[in-house]
Amino acid sequence: MIALTVADDEDAAARTTAERIASAIAAARAERGVAHVALAGGRTPGRTYRRLAHLPVDWRDVHLWLGDERAVPPGDPDSNERLVRDTLLAEPLDPPPLLHSVRGVDADPAAAAAAYEAELRALVPGDPPRLDVALLGLGEDGHTASLFPDDAALEEDERLCVAVHGLKPPFGRVTMTLPLLRAARKLILLAEGAGKAWAIGVTLNGPSARVPASLLADANVELITDRTGAPA
Numbered sequence: 001m002i003a004l005t006v007a008d009d010e011d012a013a014a015r016t017t018a019e020r021i022a023s024a025i026a027a028a029r030a031e032r033g034v035a036h037v038a039l040a041g042g043r044t045p046g047r048t049y050r051r052l053a054h055l056p057v058d059w060r061d062v063h064l065w066l067g068d069e070r071a072v073p074p075g076d077p078d079s080n081e082r083l084v085r086d087t088l089l090a091e092p093l094d095p096p097p098l099l100h101s102v103r104g105v106d107a108d109p110a111a112a113a114a115a116y117e118a119e120l121r122a123l124v125p126g127d128p129p130r131l132d133v134a135l136l137g138l139g140e141d142g143h144t145a146s147l148f149p150d151d152a153a154l155e156e157d158e159r160l161c162v163a164v165h166g167l168k169p170p171f172g173r174v175t176m177t178l179p180l181l182r183a184a185r186k187l188i189l190l191a192e193g194a195g196k197a198w199a200i201g202v203t204l205n206g207p208s209a210r211v212p213a214s215l216l217a218d219a220n221v222e223l224i225t226d227r228t229g230a231p232a
């Protein structure tokens with residue numbers, strides 16, 4: 001089921017998203033003593049991560065994963081890991097959450113995907129592992145994480161992470177797959193702006209492989225947007 005939340009503007013959308021992530025972390029820690037959170041890359045979520053850093057979250061036993069990563073070194077401006085380090089982890093969180101890097105993604109994305117999957121299977125309970133909350137973005141071309149429109153990776157039903165050649169630079173990427181994302185206790189899709197309104201519409205009315213987020217509709221999804229992205 002996809003629930004739609006329309007915030008007034010980008011700032012309100014970021015605030016709502018940060019609050020949802022904080023609540024999911026608190027619920028997971030209360031119920032299982034640990035929280036597993038997947039984060040998105042791109043331009044949009046930085047504002048959310050900065051807000052999240054200022055919420056009263058108990059970060060003990062919180063594991064941060066990356067829903068996708070670009071094939072660049074961790075310090076590269078295009079790295080999703082760097083985005084998280086420069087925003088959420090730039091604040092003095094005590095103790096800091098544990099960020100799981102997609103190690104070696106710049107050298108060998110396929111090997112890095114296999115290693116990341118093994119790490120997820122070892123640490124996140126469930127088969128498939130159940131992330132407590134995963135934040136996803138939506139590209140203007142319809143992609144989510146690094147699951148691109150009509151890509152063969154959408155057919156994946158066993159592997160939890162795969163290497164893909166994206167439609168947008170940097171082209172080399174590692175992404176979580178649909179089986180892993182569908183198993184998450186909560187998915188938050190944060191997408192705003194008029195340029196994404198069409199993809200938001202397809203997500204809500206799918207399923208369509210043209211907008212892979214629409215293939216997640218059988219999971220517990222909240223789509224958070226602003227007024228400019230909201231369907232008429």
Ligand code: 6PG
Pocket residue numbers: 040041042043044045067068069070080136137138139140143144145146
């Ligand atoms: C990535 C992503 C990707 C992103 C969308 C939206 O690494 O590229 O995780 O799925 O969320 O492309 O990106 P913007 O927020 O920049 O529009």
